[in-house]
Amino acid sequence: MATHITMSEKETRRYPVIKDLVDGKINGTEAAKKCMLSVRQVKRLKARTRDEGVVGMLHKSRGKRSNRRISETNVERMRTVITEKYHDFGPTFAAEKLEEVHHIAIGVETLRLLMIGWELWSPKPRKKNGQYHAWRERRARYGELEQFDGSHHDWFEGRAPACCLLASIDDATSNLTKLQFAGYEGVFPVYRFWWEYSETHGKPVSIYLDRHSTYKQNKKKSVLDNPEALTQFERAMEKLGVEVVHAYSPQAKGRVERLFGTLQDRLVKELRLRGISTIEEANRYANEEFIPRFNAKFSVTAQKRGDLHRPLTAGETKALPRIFSKHHARRVLNDFTIRFESRWLQLSEEQPALVCRKDKALIEEWLDGTIHLYLREKELSFQELPERPEKQNAPRVTALARKGSSWKPPSDHPWKRSYKTQKQMVETY
Numbered sequence: 216m217a218t219h220i221t222m223s224e225k226e227t228r229r230y231p232v233i234k235d236l237v238d239g240k241i242n243g244t245e246a247a248k249k250c251m252l253s254v255r256q257v258k259r260l261k262a263r264t265r266d267e268g269v270v271g272m273l274h275k276s277r278g279k280r281s282n283r284r285i286s287e288t289n290v291e292r293m294r295t296v297i298t299e300k301y302h303d304f305g306p307t308f309a310a311e312k313l314e315e316v317h318h319i320a321i322g323v324e325t326l327r328l329l330m331i332g333w334e335l336w337s338p339k340p341r342k343k344n345g346q347y348h349a350w351r352e353r354r355a356r357y358g359e360l361e362q363f364d365g366s367h368h369d370w371f372e373g374r375a376p377a378c379c380l381l382a383s384i385d386d387a388t389s390n391l392t393k394l395q396f397a398g399y400e401g402v403f404p405v406y407r408f409w410w411e412y413s414e415t416h417g418k419p420v421s422i423y424l425d426r427h428s429t430y431k432q433n434k435k436k437s438v439l440d441n442p443e444a445l446t447q448f449e450r451a452m453e454k455l456g457v458e459v460v461h462a463y464s465p466q467a468k469g470r471v472e473r474l475f476g477t478l479q480d481r482l483v484k485e486l487r488l489r490g491i492s493t494i495e496e497a498n499r500y501a502n503e504e505f506i507p508r509f510n511a512k513f514s515v516t517a518q519k520r521g522d523l524h525r526p527l528t529a530g531e532t533k534a535l536p537r538i539f540s541k542h543h544a545r546r547v548l549n550d551f552t553i554r555f556e557s558r559w560l561q562l563s564e565e566q567p568a569l570v571c572r573k574d575k576a577l578i579e580e581w582l583d584g585t586i587h588l589y590l591r592e593k594e595l596s597f598q599e600l601p602e603r604p605e606k607q608n609a610p611r612v613t614a615l616a617r618k619g620s621s622w623k624p625p626s627d628h629p630w631k632r633s634y635k636t637q638k639q640m641v642e643t644y
Contacts, residue, residue: 226272233257233264233272285321293319293326294333300488306330308481351467353387358523360386360460361419362471365400365427368479374492380482381408384474386423387517391474391509392416394482394501396494402429402447406539406582413455413535417524421458423468431461447541454538455531481509540587541580547572550604551615553588559600560588562615568593570615 222230229250236246236257247257263271296317301309306327313319313326330336354360361383369377381395381404393412397404424430432444445453452459462468485505491497531538545553549572553560562570568590570576577589588595 220269220273222269222272226274229260230264230269230272233260236261237265285325289319290329293321293329297330297335298333301484302335304484305480306336308484353518355387355518356521356523357385357387357390357517358417359420361392361422362386362468363422363424364468364471364475365397365405366475366479367400368475368483370396370479370483370486370497371492372483372487375494378494379404380475380478381405382471382474382478383408383412383422384471386470388514389470390514391506394478394498394506396497396501398494400427400429402541403582405429405448406451409451410535410539410582413527414532417522417526418455418457420523420525421460422452423460423462423471425465425468426461426463430459450542451538454534456525477513536581536583537579537587539582543578543580544575545578547574547576550606552600552604553578553597555586559603560586560597561600561604562588563596563598564615565617566590566593566595566615567617568595570595572614 229252232241232246232249235241236243241249243254243257243261246261247254250257250260252260260272265271293313296313296319297304297309301312304312307323309330310321310323310326313321327336331338362385363381363383365379365381367377367379370380371378379397379400381393381397381400383392384390385392393408393415395404395408395411397407426433428446430446430448432446449459465472482501482505486492486497486500489500491500527535543555545555547553547562547570551562551570551572553562553576555578570590574590576595579587579589581587586599588597
């Protein structure tokens, strides 16, 4: 009965050489060079081939179970844990959790094959990229460019309403510098993000973001009327001396786009495992625990040493409430009121600056919800009226200014003297 022997390609190439060695056609040194083996290993193959024939070329462990094979008990234990807790985790993340939480060390590729067999993971098809995108070199130093964006997603998987996650990642190091959950990607949430960022890290050289209406004027009418019109965010960054760069495609800021793909996988599952279901808890966990662990795993070394973040000056720190506020220009009406979003603000009679009708005042909405009025860098005092004031036919006040002084000049003061008297005194002098 014929016996079928399966040999590897390497064994098939080596067999004729060892056969020639057995037959005395070549010596051991030549055989070792042709097989790219040591002389000692060639001697062993020669002896086994002479005694067993072609079977002597086969590896002795072929067909036997590996000594490092995972026991069936551990395999079943991993299957139970993954099915109960990590059924939707990828092999890499699941392997990390098995070692971190359950103290089970296993290779990622081994676990990938096991999860495919358990039908808990489907191999991803090879990516077909039909469009060419040129690679952009990273910036050289930390703090030179921060990629920033927001992602609306069901971050709490139904345990709380869907919200927006604001994130910034350093271009040079891939360091995740800040995360902040917010209700929406509006001016005030973005202001809070960069206020805290500036106090913690300092001011980056530039910020790379998309053309969302919060960051860029996109209305054709506004752009045509004033090509240099700035959004509230651009104005605040200009005041801090931070350059704002707008991307024309998601691929241009691919680092932060890929970041959200990772966060929607890893961060969502971490919040689930810890039972976090509020924005406050999520913000605390993200910045105190998640970011340090994320950076330890995924960050890279910058091309050049140094941190280009600039600390806030004392003047900038004091002015942060004004910098990170919404600015609106409004006219002073005839009765010295200012209308702002269906609210009526009555200016007080005494002001630190001269206020005339039709003056254009600056209204600032601060993050704490308060409203402040400014005219020529002087803060005006006012009170909010419960309803629209009644129209006056003949306004008696022409302007608002400081209260007049009570000082009166004496009788011999130059103001009291006549022109003729003053002229005589000058001629006599």
